[in-house]
Amino acid sequence: MPVPLRNDCFLRACLRQATPHTPVWLMRQAGRYLPEYRATREHAGNSFMGLATNVQYATEVTLQPLERFALDAAILFSDILTVPDAMGLGLSFGVGEGPRFAHPVRDEAAVAALHVPDLGKLRYVFDAVASIRRALGGRVPLIGFSGSPWTLACYMVEGGSSSDYRRVKTMLYARPDLLHRILDVNTRALIAYLNAQVDAGAQALMVFDSWGGVLADGVFRRFSLDYTRRVLAGVQREKDGQRIPLIVFTKGGGQWLQDLAGCGADVVGLDWTTDLGRARALVGGQVALQGNLDPMVLFAPPEAVAREAVAVLDAFGPPRRADGGWDGHVFNLGHGINQHTPPEHVSALVEAVHSHSRRLRQAS
Numbered sequence: 001m002p003v004p005l006r007n008d009c010f011l012r013a014c015l016r017q018a019t020p021h022t023p024v025w026l027m028r029q030a031g032r033y034l035p036e037y038r039a040t041r042e043h044a045g046n047s048f049m050g051l052a053t054n055v056q057y058a059t060e061v062t063l064q065p066l067e068r069f070a071l072d073a074a075i076l077f078s079d080i081l082t083v084p085d086a087m088g089l090g091l092s093f094g095v096g097e098g099p100r101f102a103h104p105v106r107d108e109a110a111v112a113a114l115h116v117p118d119l120g121k122l123r124y125v126f127d128a129v130a131s132i133r134r135a136l137g138g139r140v141p142l143i144g145f146s147g148s149p150w151t152l153a154c155y156m157v158e159g160g161s162s163s164d165y166r167r168v169k170t171m172l173y174a175r176p177d178l179l180h181r182i183l184d185v186n187t188r189a190l191i192a193y194l195n196a197q198v199d200a201g202a203q204a205l206m207v208f209d210s211w212g213g214v215l216a217d218g219v220f221r222r223f224s225l226d227y228t229r230r231v232l233a234g235v236q237r238e239k240d241g242q243r244i245p246l247i248v249f250t251k252g253g254g255q256w257l258q259d260l261a262g263c264g265a266d267v268v269g270l271d272w273t274t275d276l277g278r279a280r281a282l283v284g285g286q287v288a289l290q291g292n293l294d295p296m297v298l299f300a301p302p303e304a305v306a307r308e309a310v311a312v313l314d315a316f317g318p319p320r321r322a323d324g325g326w327d328g329h330v331f332n333l334g335h336g337i338n339q340h341t342p343p344e345h346v347s348a349l350v351e352a353v354h355s356h357s358r359r360l361r362q363a364s
């Protein structure tokens with residue numbers, strides 16, 4: 001049996017159980033805003049994939065933010081694009097650029113050739129999960145993750161990041177059959193990928209639907225949510241007698257809150273455009289909520305960071321309900337931390353979340 005967790009606040013909040021403080025972790029908490037990350041990246045030949053594919057490096061950088069800040073969860077150091085890379089699309093990260101695929105999936109022949117990859121090609125990810133879990137030694141839980149079928153399809157069809165999603169949306173409206181086939185392959189691949197992360201030791205799973213919010217209402221349900229729902233339905237929810245909480249984050253998805261709350265996730269992640277109090281009133285009895293500080297707040301002085309963190313906690317309110325039960329809040333940013341963020345401001349944030357959320361519990 002694995003070592004018992006010394007801090008299970010994050011898992012408890014995901015499952016809407018009582019916690020002494022509101023747990024906090026940050027999307028992209030391991031990354032370029034940390035000088036120690038940049039130093040390790042330098043050692044790895046200045047390459048992101050050099051870090052992600054090496055078990056020792058991936059373990060080291062996953063733990064770096066936990067050494068500095070009292071975070072309540074660790075997240076696997078990897079990327080959502082490892083799955084299409086394993087499908088043979090040829091992932092690279094140019095210096096100062098975003099991701100690129102050498103072989104984007106744009107025509108009927110490329111779509112027909114697409115297959116669920118051999119999980120052996122992703123072995124480095126599962127080895128990293130096992131190694132990080134050992135290195136954590138029960139300090140905090142480890143979150144595994146993947147992209148959503150739609151968000152991966154955006155990169156696979158566009159061939160990289162995009163400002164207008166022109167190619168993937170053209171396929172959606174002109175040849176929906178092709179896009180459905182890509183989404184189906186992605187769905188089956190992601191189910192196998194996430195289950196293998198749980199087998200290797202991931203204690204919670206998050207699906208990043210980063211670009212669901214660029215879709216028209218109605219289209220979102222058919223091309224993003226329905227496939228995310230299938231992924232969640234295919235994932236194991238228990239390991240060693242512990243429930244594995246599932247988190248779904250659709251950036252820009254605030255208007256589909258009720259649909260997201262009904263898609264099989266335990267936790268719905270929100271960006272900063274949705275009020276947490278309103279979200280709690282709508283779906284707080286059904287799912288826990290994760291979020292939702294604007295990452296740009298972290299550029300303001302520490303006092304302002306603390307004030308804005310308090311505002312997010314107060315918007316959710318004391319998690320203990322009048323009837324004695326608990327609703328769940330996991331504090332996070334509304335999107336990934338910016339690479340220029342001053343690390344000292346992150347210390348101020350984590351400290352403010354822990355201290356104010358303790359005060360909220362005493363007052364209620």
Ligand code: CP3
Pocket residue numbers: 026027028029030031032041047048075076077078079080081093097098099145161208210335336
């Ligand atoms: O959160 C973490 O600390 C865990 C690691 C993690 C990374 N990417 C590391 C990474 C996670 C969970 C991701 C998810 C991811 N990757 C998403 C979904 C979340 C989101 O931001 O919406 C997306 C869309 C990607 C795709 C991706 N990977 C892009 C667009 C880029 C380039 C942009 C950038 O920030 O440079 C990456 C590279 C990447 N993935 C970096 C990191 C730390 C930067 C790496 C570097 O150059 O050192």
